[in-house]
Amino acid sequence: MTEFELKFQISPSQRSAVEAAVGRGRSHVTRLRARYFDTADGALAAQHIVLRLRKEGRTWWQTAKAPGGTLLERHEHNVELPPVSAREVPVPRIERHEGTPVGALIHEALRKAGHDPATVELAAVYGTDVRRTTREMRTGDALVELAFDQGEVSAGERSHALCELEIELKSGSPHSMLELAHRWRNRYALWLDTVSKSARGQRLAQGASFGDPVKAVPPSLDDDSDDGPQVLCAVIKTCLSQILANASEVAAGSTDAEHVHQLRVGIRRLRTALREMEALAPSLIDPAWESALVTAFRALGRQRDRDHLLQDVQPRLEAVGAPPIAWADAAPPPDPADVVRSAEFQNTLLELVAATLPTETADDDAAAEEPAAQPAPARKPLRKRLSKLHRQVVRDGQRYEALEPAAQHRVRKRLKRLRYLGEFVAPMFGSRDAKRYLKKLEPAQDALGQHNDNAVAISAYRDNASHDGQSWFAVGWLSARQPASAVQCREALDEVAKAQPFWK
Known part of the structure; x- marks a missing residue:
C-alpha cells in the first residue's frame, strides 16, 4: 500500500483551535506508544526505512514504511499482532512483511549493509508517546483522515515535544484532499513539514537537532x-x-x-x-x-x-x-x-x-469512448530551449567586458538556467555527454558569480557612502578590479563556446 499524506506544524496560538476542530463529530482519542527498531549500524535508517511496533489501545501493530515515489508518498505495510499480556512487548519480525514492496526494500537494505535478513538482530533505538485525536470526513470525492498528534519522541535522555496535524487520503481523489488542506492551512496558519516522527527520533538518537x-x-x-x-x-x-x-x-x-x-x-x-x-x-x-x-x-x-x-x-x-x-x-x-x-x-x-x-478525467461513457489525446513531445522543444540559451550565453560572452553590470548579471542568470535545464534533461539525451558539457560550465559560473558578488558589494558601499564617506574607499578598490574580473569571465565563457552540446 502507498500512503499519501500531508503533515503540518501548528503555531502554539492555534493548537487548541486545531485540536477542537479535529475533535468535532465522530472523533476518537487514542494513546499511541511506539518503539522503533533498527540494526546496531543503522542499516534501515540509512535507506530511510522505518520498522515500528506501536500499541493502539490494547492492540499491538507492526508497521514498516519506506520512501515512495515522492517526498509525500510512502510504502507502508501494517500487521496486527496476536494479543500479549499487559506488560509484555512483542518482538519485531521482518518476515511479517514478506511479499510486500516494503518487505523487499527491507531485505535490500539489510543485504546492502552486510546483514542476513533471516538472522539479523534488531534493537529499539527511540520511541514515541502520543495522544492522537482522529476524525474521518468526506471532502469532494475523497475520504480523508485528520489526525491531531500531541506528545513526545524520545531517545535515551533526550526528548522532543510533538504537536502536529496529519491529513491522510484514505480513498478517492488526492486533489480533493489538497483542497481541504488549503482550507485548513489558511484557517489555522499551518505550515508543511516533511520530517517524520521516526526521523526526529533518529536525530535525537544521534544527538542532532536538524537534518542535513x-x-x-x-x-x-x-x-x-x-x-x-x-x-x-x-x-x-x-x-x-x-x-x-x-x-x-x-x-x-x-x-x-x-x-x-x-x-x-x-x-x-x-x-x-x-x-x-x-x-x-x-x-x-x-x-x-x-x-x-x-x-x-x-x-x-x-x-x-x-x-x-x-x-x-x-x-x-x-x-x-x-x-x-x-x-x-x-x-x-x-x-x-x-x-x-x-x-x-x-x-x-x-x-x-x-x-x-x-490529471483527473471524467468517468462517463462518452469520455471513455473518446480517443486519448497524444501528449506533447518533449525532446524537440527542449532542444530548442537549450540551443537558444547556449547561443545567447556564447554571444554575450564574446562582448562581456563591454556590457553594463545589469546585462552582465543577465548573462549569469542565463548561464544558471542553461546549467539547470541541462541537468534536468541529461538522462534523456545521454548522461555521459551531458556531464562533460555541464563540467565546462562550472568555471564560468564561478567567475560570473564572483564578479556579480563584487558588483552587489560596490552598490552596497556606494549606498552607504552618504552615511560614512569612508565607504568610497571600498567603492574605488572594488571597482578598480572589475575590469580584470570581467576579462576572466569572458575567458571562462570562451570555454563554454567550445563545449559540445549534448542535445544535438
Whole structure:
C-alpha cells in the first residue's frame, strides 16, 4: 500500500483551535506508544526505512514504511499482532512483511549493509508517546483522515515535544484532499513539514537537532522519456523534494546558512523549470507561482547578501588597509522561518504538489469512448530551449567586458538556467555527454558569480557612502578590479563556446 499524506506544524496560538476542530463529530482519542527498531549500524535508517511496533489501545501493530515515489508518498505495510499480556512487548519480525514492496526494500537494505535478513538482530533505538485525536470526513470525492498528534519522541535522555496535524487520503481523489488542506492551512496558519516522527527520533538518537541540508538530485527520467507533461512533472517533483526538505528545517528554526542556501537553490531550479519547460505543458503552470517564488527567494537572499558583505568582502578590504566603516542602521533581514511559513509561500507549495498529481478525467461513457489525446513531445522543444540559451550565453560572452553590470548579471542568470535545464534533461539525451558539457560550465559560473558578488558589494558601499564617506574607499578598490574580473569571465565563457552540446 502507498500512503499519501500531508503533515503540518501548528503555531502554539492555534493548537487548541486545531485540536477542537479535529475533535468535532465522530472523533476518537487514542494513546499511541511506539518503539522503533533498527540494526546496531543503522542499516534501515540509512535507506530511510522505518520498522515500528506501536500499541493502539490494547492492540499491538507492526508497521514498516519506506520512501515512495515522492517526498509525500510512502510504502507502508501494517500487521496486527496476536494479543500479549499487559506488560509484555512483542518482538519485531521482518518476515511479517514478506511479499510486500516494503518487505523487499527491507531485505535490500539489510543485504546492502552486510546483514542476513533471516538472522539479523534488531534493537529499539527511540520511541514515541502520543495522544492522537482522529476524525474521518468526506471532502469532494475523497475520504480523508485528520489526525491531531500531541506528545513526545524520545531517545535515551533526550526528548522532543510533538504537536502536529496529519491529513491522510484514505480513498478517492488526492486533489480533493489538497483542497481541504488549503482550507485548513489558511484557517489555522499551518505550515508543511516533511520530517517524520521516526526521523526526529533518529536525530535525537544521534544527538542532532536538524537534518542535513538536502541538495538537488536528478529527476526520474530515462532516454525513452518524451511525454512533455510527464517530463515536466518529474522535474517539478525533484525540485519540490529539495525545497520541502530544506523549508521544513528552516521553518523549524534552523540557523544553518546551508539550509537556506539549498532552499534558494531549489527555488531557483524550480523557477528555471517553470520558465524553460513551460511549452511541455502550458496548462500545468500557474503564472502566479512566479511571484510567490520570487518574493521568498529575494527575502531569503537578503541575509546571505549581508553575510557575504561582512564576512567575505569586508575582511578583504581590511587586509589591504581599508578604513573602518560605520554602516547605516538598516531594517534587519526577515526571519527565514517567517518567510517559509508565510501564507503565500505555503499555498504555492500546495498548488505545486497538486500540479504533480495525475490529471483527473471524467468517468462517463462518452469520455471513455473518446480517443486519448497524444501528449506533447518533449525532446524537440527542449532542444530548442537549450540551443537558444547556449547561443545567447556564447554571444554575450564574446562582448562581456563591454556590457553594463545589469546585462552582465543577465548573462549569469542565463548561464544558471542553461546549467539547470541541462541537468534536468541529461538522462534523456545521454548522461555521459551531458556531464562533460555541464563540467565546462562550472568555471564560468564561478567567475560570473564572483564578479556579480563584487558588483552587489560596490552598490552596497556606494549606498552607504552618504552615511560614512569612508565607504568610497571600498567603492574605488572594488571597482578598480572589475575590469580584470570581467576579462576572466569572458575567458571562462570562451570555454563554454567550445563545449559540445549534448542535445544535438
